[in-house]
Amino acid sequence: MRIVDHFIAGGADTKSDGRMHDIFDPNQGEVQARVPLGDAALLERAVAAAKEAQPGWAATNPQRRARVMFEFKRLVEGDMDNLAQMLSSEHGKVIADSRGDVQRGLDVIEFACGIPHALKGEYTQGAGPGIDVYSMRQPLGIGAGITPFNFPAMIPMWMFGVSIAVGNAFILKPSERDPSVPRRLAELFLEAGGPEGILQVVHGDKEMVDAILDHPDIAGVSFVGSSDIAHYVYKRGVAAGKRVQAMGGAKNHGIVLPDADLDQVVADLTGAAFGSAGERCMALPVVVPVGEDTAERLKDKLIPAIDALRVGISTDDEAHYGPVVTAEHKQRIENWIATAEREGADIVVDGRGFTLQGHENGWFVGPTLIDNVTPDMESYREEIFGPVLQIVRARDFEEAVALPSKHQYGNGVAIFTRNGHAAREFAARVNVGMVGINVPIPVPVAYHSFGGWKRSAFGDTNQHGMEGIKFWTKVKTVTARWPDGLGGDGELANTFVIPTMG
Structure with missing residues (x-):
């Protein structure tokens, strides 16, 4: 061994x-x-x-x-x-x-x-x-x-x-x-x-x-x-x-405004929600369509896209994602799906009980889509960390801003829209540490910094970028004087007060 x-x-x-x-x-x-x-x-x-x-x-x-x-x-x-x-x-x-x-x-x-x-x-x-x-x-x-x-x-x-x-x-x-x-x-x-x-x-x-x-x-x-x-x-x-x-942890939201390109949104959501079997702190497990018409159109497009996802072993070049990390985690994810069902949410696509031929003992969970999730549900409040996408419908823009802002986690959030003013307003107001505008997984590039808010991060300094430099170093400040001679009376001057630079 x-x-x-x-x-x-x-x-x-x-x-x-x-x-x-x-x-x-x-x-x-x-x-x-x-x-x-x-x-x-x-x-x-x-x-x-x-x-x-x-x-x-x-x-x-x-x-x-x-x-x-x-x-x-x-x-x-x-x-x-x-x-x-x-x-x-x-x-x-x-x-x-x-x-x-x-x-x-x-x-x-x-x-x-x-x-x-x-x-x-x-x-x-x-x-x-x-x-x-x-x-x-x-x-x-x-x-x-x-x-x-x-x-x-x-x-x-x-x-x-x-x-x-x-x-x-x-x-x-x-x-x-x-x-x-x-x-x-x-x-x-x-x-x-x-x-x-x-x-x-x-x-x-x-x-x-x-x-x-x-x-x-x-x-x-x-x-x-x-x-x-x-x-x-x-x-x-x-x-x-x-x-x-x-x-x-995290519970990242994707806000979808009525003017968004839904085909692009669906492509982004399937990767962001189900990639790596959802085991990412920057995954997008909650989608928030604004308005009932947006929600219905989005769901109609999501179902066939999710049905087309291929779950396979890690070495399968055609697989979109593989197994989850442990048997216990597989059971935990399936328990959360059951919890959402008991809470009154609609299981639109059910990934429980998924098996892969020839790998029946592997820890696979099928892609899952859950609709009509509400903010009072435990399955919404907690992190599932699996291939599960929840739909939380918002009546208007204000409710869409409030959902991620009020959630206990504040790691990442995304908004999908063609409206520059709406995107700018959302980015300024939302109470979350990392924001994507038509970017589903807004992990900053290496020379910026990574870090969430609220229960997604403890401490005052973020990962990598200049924030990382600050975290891993301490500042020393030196004040140096090189006098050009003695005091005015020919004697070395004594200073008994805090020196000033005036």
Whole structure:
């Protein structure tokens, strides 16, 4: 049985307390590998290696650090096919989607290659008589990332790409469900010329998470996962004196105005709602048509489009999406469909009980469309995280703005319209962190930043872009005076008050 070991101080760390976690193939429902679950003692070894390596890495000039990131990017691109295959075999998403997972992470690595420019500080000459003021950004020291199963390549690279580029050492704890790609990325970073101890991977469950949150030498923690756990991570990490960003769940809405191009909307919705089996925090699981006529026309177009979706194994080039990640998650999704039915919603297309010939033990859920969902339903309020699209009908524009604005989650939202004024008004008023205008999955490009509002994010700083630079660095401001001589009476002047620049 294959073992996915920890990666500490530049190599495999096989020491373990004996606890193991099974890694499944979601296409078959069978165990394909195992991963050891680490403890505080294992984390201590990783922290010790990070403490030894980080000062030298921070002292390396930014241009040389950038060269390592450039080489890492080249190596990941060269290993793309292997990484995508590995990712699909453990997660279940189709190969094309896995390649996209890796590529969106590489976009942030590409941004991190520009770190010499991004780290430039501010300078004021002559802030006072003979006084100059300048600032510099310096690394926190040791950072850590706790990442989810649904993007085992992209989200780790979002975190460690920026953190390492600014001069930190980084300890990654990926999901124990699909840890092979994060482990491989650490090997490639070492091959790219990264020092041993700068990027390390430790596996574990809550015991490892708590050890990371409590460790006094870890200065910053980035997390992506469910909202309840995100809140826990944020509170415990902040209580331990750390800088924490914790991204949580989502229930993203797609607002469809009467003037929208419904053929394009349907094409966008089928990809955004059902791609990757809906296991994306930026999926679009709720569509809000404005007006009954819009709702009926949209539903009539959605049904045949959903019926035409192909569910298949990860290596099926013609499949639109593959299995979900675990048997338990498959059951949870089907339970939410049943809950919506009990609450009075209409199951228009029912994906429960779906099986794939030859893969009857795989964890597949068919695409599901649910109509006449209302805001008081639990199935609307909570995140389903599966291939389920809910229709919530709105009477008018004001109700359409209110639905995502009042929801407990505020990650992303989209509006589909030809009306520029309506789109501009919606973007300005909606109480959500990321907005798409005729863009169904508004994940910002790497040089902007990613982050939601309300229960979708805890902390004040977003992922990647300049927000990521701010999160992984601390500012030092220097005020310097170079006097040209002694005081007017020939004596050195003493200052007993706060100096001013006037």
